Amino acid sequence: MLNPFSKTYDEDQLRTFDFMQGINFFERLRQNELSRFLPAMHHRKYVRDEVVFFSKDPAQALYLIKSGKVNLTIDIKDNFETIMEVKQGEAFGENSLLENAKRTYTALIVSDEAELIVIPHFAIQEIFESNPKIKAKMMTSLAEFFNSNNQRLFRSYRESFGFFSLRQMFE
Known part of the structure; x- marks a missing residue:
């Protein structure tokens, strides 16, 4: 039996919730919790070779990919090395969930177009506080x-032993 006092959502909102729940950072949230993010979400279109943000920038937003592809790159001397490609239904800019964080990678659009949902850091923090x-x-x-990333990093290190010292991470 339906609760007559429970909030109902329109089709667009339900589609947005389904999309969000497919993204690991939102998968544990119920609809009423997801609804808190709706007023903060901004849709933005990008084009190929547009930089979403650079490494060392303040982490000002979380990005959800509605369409397109984004390469996450690290700067090595004068080159950018791709560490991961993210695509539709995935998120990046995850350190915006933390306070006072800086970007660890550069995000670059690699598809002809990309549509991203942008959730500003300040809005996330307001939701967290309340x-x-x-x-x-x-x-x-x-x-x-982060645990999964660490496991991949250590596995990669074991497979390419000798290229760098893990001890450098803690210096």
Whole structure:
């Protein structure tokens, strides 16, 4: 039986919730929790070779990819080396979930066009402050994301032993 007091959502909102729940940082959230992000979401179109942000920039937003592809690159001397390609249904800029973070990579559009949903850092922090359960769920997802990245990093290091010293990470 439906609760007559529960909030109902229109088709566009339900589609947005389905899209968001397919992204690891939002997968634990219920519809009423996801709805908190709706007023903060901005749709933005980008074109090939447009930079979304540079490494070392302040982490000012989380980006959800509605369409297109984005390369996440690191600067090595005068070159950019792609560390990952992200595509539709994925997110990047995850360190915007943290306070006072700087970007660790540059995000570059590599498809002809890309449509991104931008959620500003300040809006995320306001949601976190007023909804500790949302923050806890999203931080758990972020911790799992970073743990998975660490596992891949260490596996890659083992497979290419000798190119760099892991001890440099802590110096």
